[in-house]
Amino acid sequence: MYQYLNSRVSVILIMALLIHFVSSGQMVSERFRAQIDPTKYPVIKFEWSLPGNIQVIMNEGLTNIDVEKYDQAVINFTQVLKEKPDFWPALYYRGVAYRIAGDHEKAKADFIACVLKENALVAGHYLLAETYYQLHALSEAEATYRKVIKMESSHALALYGLANVNLARYDFSDAERYYEKSTAVDPAFAQGYIMQGVLKIRSNGKKNTAALQLLDRGLAIDSLISEGLFWRGMIYLDRRDYVRCLRDWNNLVRAHPNDPYYLIFRSFLHIELKDFDRAFNDIKKAVLMHKLDVNAYKASETALDKQIELQNAAAYVARFSYGLNEHALISFKKGFCYFVAGNSAQSNYFLKLAENTEPSATIFYMRAVNYDHSSKHDSAHIYYDKALALDNEIIDAHKKRAIYRYQLGDWKGAYADLDQMLRLEPSMHVTYRIRGYIRAHQKDYVEAINDLTTFLKVDSVDADAWKTRGYCRGEINDVAGKLADYRQSLRLNPSDEPILNELAEQYAATSDTTNLISFHNEFKDTYSNSPAFKYLLIDYFINAKSWKRASLEVEKNRLLESEEGKDDTNRKRVFSILARYNGLIELGQQHYDQAVKNFTLALTIYEFNHEARFLRGKTYLAMGDRKQAIEDFQFLTGVYYPEAAAMLKEARKRPKK
Structure with a gap:
């Protein structure tokens, strides 16, 4: 989520580039496209031709949808259908409940069953089309939207849905045409104007008059449409009209206070306006709101690793930064904001000012993270040392220092930091992963296997951990264990060709025909074009001197x-x-x-x-x-x-x- 901005360009330029991506047809994120609100659905009229007790249950289901008790609503409508299987309104509203709850497959099944029983129900076909769209079944969505339009030519929502399908296919011309049709049949349809405006955005702010007019028109009808507020703010930002941009984004955050994306964008504007207090608060809230699993840390300097480090730093800063004196805190906030904006030089400048004013663990830790993310690892190591000298409870500083010590061959120091991590947070199982890797590198294979086994009991989807444990098992002659771990690693990461080739070679040389055939059958569709896998059975039968079976496999491949x-x-x-x-x-x-x-x-x-x-x-x-x-x-x-x-x-x- 948090992509660091290049330190040589301003935040505003990055914002302008975002507009450029839109104007060139590269919609940067699904969340900034046309959004569907599943809580809005057509209310249908129907005859209450039910026995009294069943009518009560049906009414309870409708009430439970209104009060957002969707699971209970599903139970109610299921009870109705058990007594009255042909009562299509129960199917319709159960589909509504499933859809709002996010179970789109079950919603689809109910809407299909509903329109089979009541084919004239426009609302049923419309929600089926919406559900297809949410399942990314675009062809089915298009066909169903068209059916709705055929049934009711002035159905603005169906025309809008058809536009969304074309937008998802990057057919911007047809998308714009159908957005225009949606407002032609319903001049009060705000969302249609908003999406027309978004599609007219150009990278040069002076050319965005038409886009701005359409966004204004949509927001005049509904002032809280998030896409409208966001993109109108973007146009204002591109024009350097910061006051109006801030007004729109303030409204956006007020309407969506728990959305970290909007907070981050507003924080970048605050940084540009040099309002570091507000930027600091927005960033802190956004980072802490968007919780990442610390155990997903790979120690490989991936984008996810850096996001986790930022999250951990923000959590520490939130707890301890206000202990700084006033002058140090002013400089520290600026340094922190510039760090998040990707300007490491400016960040370092202000963090150094803060350090000169009041040396503290918070400032040392933040300087270490800034150095770390700008690949100045020697300086980062020094500042992690300084931070831990003042506060030995910073778990992420221990983690980073353990990795640095390991890389320098300081095994004793690395293990000491890992022990501190386990003391501070025994349930942080990524510690076992890191220690397992260090032990594997030291050729302490048995202990490495023990650590990685502990880690995998909690996180069984880490392909690299399976592969590393498999390697360690191979080094202690546990061939069966090695093959089993490599195989699991391959299931999780099918693109790991070296592991595929090694498995194919090992299985071809084994005497375990059952496991070989099992391996071949499991992966044959995935790796049908890989030579190492394609001819695995031939190699195996040749190695086993089973000439007839080898010949049969050659002929089988030839016929294929x-x-x-x-x-x-x-x-x-x-x-x-x-x-x-x-x-x-x-x-x-x-x-x-x-x-x-x-x-x-x-x-x-x-x-x-x-x-x-x-x-x-x-x-x-x-x-x-x-x-x-x-x-x-x-x-x-x-x-x-x-x-x-x-x-x-x-x-x-x-x-x-």
Whole structure:
């Protein structure tokens, strides 16, 4: 969420760039697009043709929707449907309750069932279309919105929904056209004007008159539409009209006091206006409001790592910064705000002023984090030391210093900091992850496995932790454990090709056919184009000297290759590989003539199959054909093929026939 701004450009320029992204068709975030409020839904009229006791339950369900007890409403409508399965209003309102609660799949099912029973219900079709849109089923959403419009041509919300579908497809022309249609059929439809205005925004503020007029028109109808307030503020900001921008964003924050995004944007404006007290308060609130899981920390300087560090720093600052004297606090707030805005030089300047006024753990810690995030790690280490000398309870400072000490080879110091982390927060299981990595690096594999096992009991979706534990298990000859951990790591991170290749190699060399087949079946769809995986079973059966099964797998792969386009380079390479495998199968059975024929076929299909040439050379050598073997190995030596030079030397030692 918190992307640091480049220190060489102003906050205002970044805001202007955001407008540029919109004008060029790159909507930067789903949250700043057209928003759907699921709590707004059409109220339908229906006949209460129910027994008295069922009518009471139906009425309770409607009341529970009104008082936001959606789970209880679902129970009520389910009871009604149990007694009256064909009572479509209960289906409709249960769908409404599911949709507001965020269970869109169940809402979809209810709306479909509802319109099947009452096809003329426009509201049912409309909410079904909205639900499809929220499920990102855009084709279904479009078809259903069009059905609603066919049933009721002046349905502004359906026209607006169709515009949203086109916007989601980046078809800005059609999106704008349908937003215009929505206000044409309903001149009081505020949201339609707002989205027309957003789509007319241009990067040059002077060209935004039309956009501003449309936003003004929409906000005159409904003054609290968040998209309107946000984007009108952006236009004012681009024009350097800070007073009006601040007015809109103040209204935006008042309307959405718990939205950290709006607080962050307003804080950047406060920084530009040099109102550091308000900027400081906005940033502090926003960061603490948007809670991140501290155990997701990877110690890899990722964007998420930096966000977690910012969150931890903000939490500490919120508790202790007001203990500073007045002059130090003024400089500290400026330094903190510039740090969040990404201006590390200005941040460092003001934090240094604060330090000179009143040295404290808070200032030292913030200077350390600022140095850390600007990659000045030696200085960061020094200031973490200073901060902890004054306050040994800063858990994040211990964490960062442990990593620095580990990188410097100070194992004892690193372990001491990790012990402090466990003392301060025993449930902070990321400590075990970091300590497990350090122990793995020290080749203390058993203890590393113990730490990573503790971590994985709490966080079982960390692919890297599974991989590291798998490596440690392999180092103590626990091959089965290694394969199991690597396999779990691959499930969580399917793009880890080195792990895929190692697993394929290990399984091909194993004698455990059951696990091999299980591994192949589990991942065959995901890695159908990976050579290491594609030919895994062939390699396995060749290693096991199961020649018939190996041949069957070769034939199976050949049949899977389509005849169409087989002359292109990639197709040639595939058929060449399969011919090489056939040669390898014949070579394993000492059918040398057949092996040579297959290796030659592989080279005829694709002349750069150097492995086939190498195997043919070895086959010639086994047959006693010194001359042909030398020719193959000489060629391969020229292309620096591994082992070719050694085999050429071996061939030349053989006596001539």
